[in-house]
Amino acid sequence: MIDLRSDTLTRPTEAMRAAMADAEVGDDVYGEDPTVNDLEERVAGLFGHEAALFTPTGSLANVLAVRSLVGVGQEVLCELSAHIARAELGAHGAISGLTMRTWTDPRGQIDLAAISALYAPDMGPFFVATKAIAVENTHNFAGGTVLPLADLQALRGWADGVGVAIHLDGARIWNAHVATGTPLAEYGAMADVLAVCLSKGLGAPIGSLMVGSFDAVAEARIWRKRLGAGTRQVGILAAAGLHALDHHVERLADDHAHAKLLAEAIDVDPATVETNIVVAHREDAAAFVAAAAEAGVRISAVGPRTVRLVTHLDVSTGQAQQAASALSRLD
Numbered sequence: 514m515i516d517l518r519s520d521t522l523t524r525p526t527e528a529m530r531a532a533m534a535d536a537e538v539g540d541d542v543y544g545e546d547p548t549v550n551d552l553e554e555r556v557a558g559l560f561g562h563e564a565a566l567f568t569p570t571g572s573l574a575n576v577l578a579v580r581s582l583v584g585v586g587q588e589v590l591c592e593l594s595a596h597i598a599r600a601e602l603g604a605h606g607a608i609s610g611l612t613m614r615t616w617t618d619p620r621g622q623i624d625l626a627a628i629s630a631l632y633a634p635d636m637g638p639f640f641v642a643t644k645a646i647a648v649e650n651t652h653n654f655a656g657g658t659v660l661p662l663a664d665l666q667a668l669r670g671w672a673d674g675v676g677v678a679i680h681l682d683g684a685r686i687w688n689a690h691v692a693t694g695t696p697l698a699e700y701g702a703m704a705d706v707l708a709v710c711l712s713k714g715l716g717a718p719i720g721s722l723m724v725g726s727f728d729a730v731a732e733a734r735i736w737r738k739r740l741g742a743g744t745r746q747v748g749i750l751a752a753a754g755l756h757a758l759d760h761h762v763e764r765l766a767d768d769h770a771h772a773k774l775l776a777e778a779i780d781v782d783p784a785t786v787e788t789n790i791v792v793a794h795r796e797d798a799a800a801f802v803a804a805a806a807e808a809g810v811r812i813s814a815v816g817p818r819t820v821r822l823v824t825h826l827d828v829s830t831g832q833a834q835q836a837a838s839a840l841s842r843l844d
């Protein structure tokens with residue numbers, strides 16, 4: 514079976530396991546795990562921010578990041594199929610007491626006209642006040658699409674003008690960085706806070722970070738503990754992340770090439786595939802997923818008529834070619 518359901522399915526490599534086994538550790542709730550501290554400092558530095566906080570999941574990093582900008586009874590604006598709106602099981606409402614309104618773009622892009630039309634200034638007891646805009650780069654459910662830096666800059670300029678903050682869900686910011694050559698710090702400069710994942714294309718078994726100012730991260734550290742995610746000798750996990758940053762970023766280009774190969778096989782224009790995710794439309798997504806499984810390829814349905822294929826570290830070029838030829842025989 515070639516598993517293209519998600520880039521979360523990777524297993525730690527032997528070298529990553531060795532790095533984990535060798536990690537120096539301490540109690541991270543005391544701030545005394547040197548490997549976690551290294552990872553937090555390194556990731557903050559990569560994005561040009563003051564601080565970062567290690568979290569078990571990207572969802573938690575998103576919750577901590579968004580709640581640092583948006584209070585109870587206030588709102589964040591995001592794209593209709595954003596992960597924070599669609600795939601975090603309502604955490605931002607359930608935990609942070611905030612609401613969301615959305616704009617719609619089939620490719621998950623920033624629509625500044627729509628955003629500025631949705632934007633609501635603070636009008637005291639009359640309307641929900643918009644406190645932040647959340648963008649996703651790359652955009653998962655839109656098919657791994659990249660947000661162009663120019664659009665992020667335009668959003669940043671507009672947001673600074675009206676005084677709202679920006680959250681960047683950068684679960685796959687590494688893919689955007691490799692696909693475009695845009696430095697991570699340039700993406701970092703576009704956002705007040707970010708969430709980034711080590712457990713997607715980078716191949717770590719666990720781990721994400723919330724990135725932001727000293728103050729935002731200090732408060733997030735309290736909320737992380739409050740939510741029961743203050744963990745102890747997790748340097749063994751942070752070591753996997755450090756190893757991934759050293760060895761698994763540049764190779765994402767291979768995943769992107771493999772995704773184009775797969776796109777061609779299932780009649781998706783490879784020019785529309787910017788990173789490691791291919792989204793395709795089929796009359797009956799579940800039937801296509803079942804047929805693919807019969808042919809030895811696991812893919813997922815992300816809607817009744819939408820299937821998704823994701824390339825990753827555990828799919829070699831040979832396997833990508835094999836999957837492409839199996840899938841091309843299906844329709």
Ligand SMILES: *Cc1c(COP(=O)(O)O)cnc(C)c1O
Pocket residue numbers: 569570571572573575596597649651652653682684685710712713721
């Ligand atoms: C995977 C993902 C997350 C975080 O997911 P977890 O499973 O909670 O780690 C956040 N945003 C996007 C866009 C994602 O794809």
